Amino acid sequence: MNARALPAVLVVSTLLALPACRKKNATTAPDPFREAYDVEQDWNDPQHVIPLNYQQAQGKRLFYKTCVWCHADSTPAGPSNRNNLATPPPLFNDGATLNSLSDDFMQNIITLGGSAMAKSPIMPPWGKTLAQEEIRAIIAYARAIAQPPYRPPARPGPRYSTK
Ligand code: HEC
Numbered sequence: 001m002n003a004r005a006l007p008a009v010l011v012v013s014t015l016l017a018l019p020a021c022r023k024k025n026a027t028t029a030p031d032p033f034r035e036a037y038d039v040e041q042d043w044n045d046p047q048h049v050i051p052l053n054y055q056q057a058q059g060k061r062l063f064y065k066t067c068v069w070c071h072a073d074s075t076p077a078g079p080s081n082r083n084n085l086a087t088p089p090p091l092f093n094d095g096a097t098l099n100s101l102s103d104d105f106m107q108n109i110i111t112l113g114g115s116a117m118a119k120s121p122i123m124p125p126w127g128k129t130l131a132q133e134e135i136r137a138i139i140a141y142a143r144a145i146a147q148p149p150y151r152p153p154a155r156p157g158p159r160y161s162t163k
Contacts, residue, residue, distance in 0.1 A: 043093045059141025087120035095146035
């Protein structure tokens with residue numbers, strides 16, 4: 001490029017960039033929690049922010065991709081189908097329901113689906129969609145956000161319990 005053309009190029013590119021700057025300033029501030037995977041805002045109390053470790057954060061990402069449509073009421077991810085279901089699924093932070101289920105039971109119902117565990121067949125089997133490690137991450141996320149908080153049992157439950 002010849003040296004005399006350079007200032008003109010700079011002026012033109014600055015002018016082109018200006019409207020873009022103005023547009024950016026006009027947008028509203030993004031919700032810091034919407035994309036944050038290292039925390040979860042307590043579903044019952046927005047003032048309470050729950051820190052997530054790496055595994056729980058992976059679980060959160062998978063939950064908002066695959067489970068949120070049935071296991072949450074409307075969220076920033078979008079509207080929920082939960083209230084339309086014949087057996088409304090427990091909210092994923094529902095400690096009163098989920099805390100009493102063992103990790104093994106959770107792993108089984110998520111892998112095999114509701115009908116395999118004598119529950120509603122509307123709960124799909126995920127064993128061909130998600131790896132076992134991913135399902136473990138989703139369970140870790142459920143335990144992290146549970147209200148009332150989840151307390152792990154002092155000793156492991158029976159391996160093939162129905163709860
Ligand atoms: C199409 C809707 C739907 C989707 C999507 C869905 N579930 Fe479910 N889920 C249900 C229903 C309905 C039940 C209730 C079964 C019952 O209580 O009979 C249920 C039950 C469960 C339970 C057992 C709760 C209990 O009380 O025994 C767990 C755990 C669970 N779902 C986890 C998940 C996970 C993890 C995902 C995503 C990978 C997921 N679900 C996706 C509909 C869904």
